[in-house]
Amino acid sequence: MRSGFFAPTDPTAAVGGMNFDVIINNTDIAFTAVSPSGFPADGLPEVAFVGKSNVGKSSLINAMLGRKRLARTSRQPGKTRTINFFHVEKRLYFVDLPGYGYAKVSKSETQKWGAMVEGYLKNRPQLKRIFLLLDIRHEPGANDLMLYEWFKHYGLPFTVIATKSDKISRAQLPKHVAAMRRVLGCDEPPIPFSSETNQNRDTLWTIIMDNCGIDML
Numbered sequence: 001m002r003s004g005f006f007a008p009t010d011p012t013a014a015v016g017g018m019n020f021d022v023i024i025n026n027t028d029i030a031f032t033a034v035s036p037s038g039f040p041a042d043g044l045p046e047v048a049f050v051g052k053s054n055v056g057k058s059s060l061i062n063a064m065l066g067r068k069r070l071a072r073t074s075r076q077p078g079k080t081r082t083i084n085f086f087h088v089e090k091r092l093y094f095v096d097l098p099g100y101g102y103a104k105v106s107k108s109e110t111q112k113w114g115a116m117v118e119g120y121l122k123n124r125p126q127l128k129r130i131f132l133l134l135d136i137r138h139e140p141g142a143n144d145l146m147l148y149e150w151f152k153h154y155g156l157p158f159t160v161i162a163t164k165s166d167k168i169s170r171a172q173l174p175k176h177v178a179a180m181r182r183v184l185g186c187d188e189p190p191i192p193f194s195s196e197t198n199q200n201r202d203t204l205w206t207i208i209m210d211n212c213g214i215d216m217l
């Protein structure tokens, strides 16, 4: 059941239990940018996805959009070096931010990543929500925590997603979510998500629709 204001009581309860299906008929990569001059200028609402390389970002975007390979998934981390904008029903954009935290990346590359992502996240009024992806199995790393604090400091609207929830047992799920919440010190519990089972795909769509002020059902 959708409500105007999303307030999860226990997102771990709905394991694989879809209440509704958002069906996407029209989606494609619309812009690939390395600097603000390449960002869309049409003012459509945007939601952004960010996380460590290999956290499951491309898989989540594909699952949300009901596509197999729109956003590329790869075992080779560190491939996406651009900010990718996916048009969704020509009503909003999914923004795929480059991953961070892989080895073999020089300090100057990391600085470039920071400048590019910061250049997008700051001064972007059409950005309605950021999803920070963390692997449900692991403790958040230094980069994850830094981003988390940065979002809070600048008062950016964000939600933490605990990815790959199918990798742990249903019985262990609440424990992992609670541990992640404790480490982050966040008020709202992270939302478990699986691109394998689509767990909480509807929850994420509810957040997106509410924040963007659009109804896709």
Ligand SMILES: Nc1nc2c(ncn2[C@@H]2O[C@H](COP(=O)(O)OP(=O)(O)O)[C@@H](O)[C@H]2O)c(=O)[nH]1
Pocket: 051, 052, 053, 054, 055, 056, 057, 058, 059, 060, 072, 073, 074, 075, 077, 078, 099, 163, 164, 165, 166, 167, 193, 194, 195, 196
């Ligand atoms: N079991 C499981 N594997 C996942 C899930 N999401 C991603 N993966 C796997 O994790 C690896 C990295 O995923 P990818 O989406 O490319 O991560 P990205 O680097 O953050 O874009 C791939 O082998 C995916 O198949 C998930 O929800 N469940």
Ligand SMILES: [Mg+2]
Pocket: 057, 058, 059, 072, 073, 074, 080
């Ligand atoms: Mg990816």
